[in-house]
Amino acid sequence: MPSTTKVLHFFCSALATSVSVGLLGFSMSTSWSESSMECTEQNTAYGNGSAMITMALFDLISARSFCPVLGQDPEVFKAFPELAKVGGAPQILHGLCVLLLVLCLVCSAGSILISLYNSISNPYETYMGPIGIYACNAGSACLSLLVLIVFALNVHVTGMPEGLARSNSKVIPVDVRDTQTQMGLGYFLVIPYLALSLLATGFIYLYQHAAYTHRREQQKPTEDAPKEIMMY
Template structure:
């Protein structure tokens, strides 16, 4: 059985891991990743399109001239994307989040296991917690970059707008990232917190082991002979 201190520390690590898992699920399920405003001239009228979407679905509305016509419609992101860099980036983001989800789940399993037992296999101990949280954190970091690149460089919102209503050039584009995007920073912080907790446990364990070895090192040599 593990010591009380180990059980407590790994219980906290389990809590941060399970919170990370829940937030990744939330990020995948919500559609408030980005809100975009696209303005252009269509014929003789000025048109403004508003898009709010996530990885899978979203909604858009159109305002023509000074609010004369307004329309709001839901859409599936995958249905509006053609095969190409934009769709590939979107698939890559989903794939990275799924990897992060699995890593967070495995981290919660490993930390829970260490809270109630002392595993014999090295990888099932702190090394496993380090590995899964590192993988999750790296995937989240890459997700933040790839999604922003897809929106800003590949102009994901404009491609979606082209599919529902042809956007004439030139156009104005402004993007605002929602809570579904920024909350991923919390996932990364939770991964770091889990690693820090396990590091503290290993440091304390190392210090305790050194203290146990010290009496033997400082014992009189003549005493050791008998």
Template structure:
């Protein structure tokens, strides 16, 4: 049976990972970016309207005001639109979703390992700290790569502008990009993965130090003359 100290360390790590999964799950379901542009009729240099694209990983919305003449609100199926654009846009979006799915898988592994360690002592096996380090590390790295790739898709490929231009019914310029809550939730998710690793490392280091102390031979008493 694990010690009380071990149970506290690993149970705290499990709670952190459950919270991290909730954070990432909510983040993947909400909006990630808003792209706003000045808008005007085709063949005219007067930009007196605006177009706003708000996107999550899978769905979004498009709102046009005076662009080109009437106000409109449309649902945007993100992957369907990006497939029309093709090239790097849809590939990067697919990679982002794939990496975040890998992060969730890693978090599930971390939860399983931490809970198992609260009732057992598989210390030197893959179900011990080594397995936890691997799962949490994979989750954090995958989430960080997803963050970087999404920034590239938004700021370099400019998927907001690309989606707004698909209809080809107006001129667009001066795109302003604002990252939203879904994107920023990756940061506390990564932090939770790192903190989970730190907690288990601290326990492992302390347990290792105690074992080394116990394995030391007793000191020989010096004979006094």
């Protein structure tokens, strides 16, 4: 049976990863960005309309005012069909974000299983030991960091909100300008997910460091003994 110290460290690692999975799951169900912009009918120089696109991973909400007609109620759309209308980089990058988040969940699930296995057994230093946990948590951290970068680029660089606002105009083509975007709760929840993945790795590192120190202390009496004594 593993020692109490080992059980404690590996259980804490599994607990930290479990909390991170809960945060990531919630982040995938809430809004990731909110973009507001001015909206005018095409071929007109001025207008006082506005549009707001609230973007989640699988849904989006389009709210319009005089864009292009008076008083439209907020509408909910499925994200991927609407992004298919926009096409190009916004569609590809959004799909990449979702894929990377799924891979994050897979890596976290692997980390939890290996941590729990180590808390009840004594596997060798293989992919079922600390090495496996390091690999899974490193994958989770790197992939989640990549998600933060890719989604921010998609919102601020590729013109995804503007394209969605244009594609949602069913009858009258519109122009949009002066877009202002704020990142949502779902986006920011990826940061504590990343931090908890690193924390889970830290628990395992602390255990390995403590185990190495303990082994060194047990070897010290033999290393420090006089050579004459060791000969007998």
